[in-house]
Amino acid sequence: MSKTFLLEIVTPERVLISEEVEEVICPGTDGEFGVLPDHSYLMTSLSPGVIIYKKDGEKTIVASGGGFAEVGPNKTTLLVDRGVFATEINLEDAKTRVSESAKAMEGKTMEDEGYLKAFSDNTTAKVDVKAAEMEAAK
Numbered sequence: 001m002s003k004t005f006l007l008e009i010v011t012p013e014r015v016l017i018s019e020e021v022e023e024v025i026c027p028g029t030d031g032e033f034g035v036l037p038d039h040s041y042l043m044t045s046l047s048p049g050v051i052i053y054k055k056d057g058e059k060t061i062v063a064s065g066g067g068f069a070e071v072g073p074n075k076t077t078l079l080v081d082r083g084v085f086a087t088e089i090n091l092e093d094a095k096t097r098v099s100e101s102a103k104a105m106e107g108k109t110m111e112d113e114g115y116l117k118a119f120s121d122n123t124t125a126k127v128d129v130k131a132a133e134m135e136a137a138k
Helices: 091-105 115-137
Strands: 005-011 017-020 023-028 033-034 042-046 047-053 058-064 069-072 075-080 083-087
Touching: 017 047, 023 042, 023 075, 047 115, 058 115, 091 115
Parallel strands: 005 075
Antiparallel strands: 005 017, 023 033, 023 047, 042 069, 047 058, 058 083, 069 075
């Protein structure tokens, strides 16, 4: 049994990582799931959330947008619409974005102009807050 597997996190802008890791925890649309070396084949969708991977015993936290995961015994590829290392997130800025996007949604419905963008911004900001807080607690 192998002790590591290749993890690739790919966004439209860049390959965020392509490294051998020991474990990854992903935000699946049906709940979080973990991947270890020699995992069985799996293809699933991802929700916006926090990805945590472990390399050399050290955990790294990534704020992620939605996307897809392709898992195999030796390689896991996460194709996400957004990926930011938690160390790159300013917690206070993220909290401000949560507040501002919530205000932009107040009194509006999904049919109202600007609601869906505000909702998306709010989701992204909440994920950033969670990732930054997890990083600070490490």
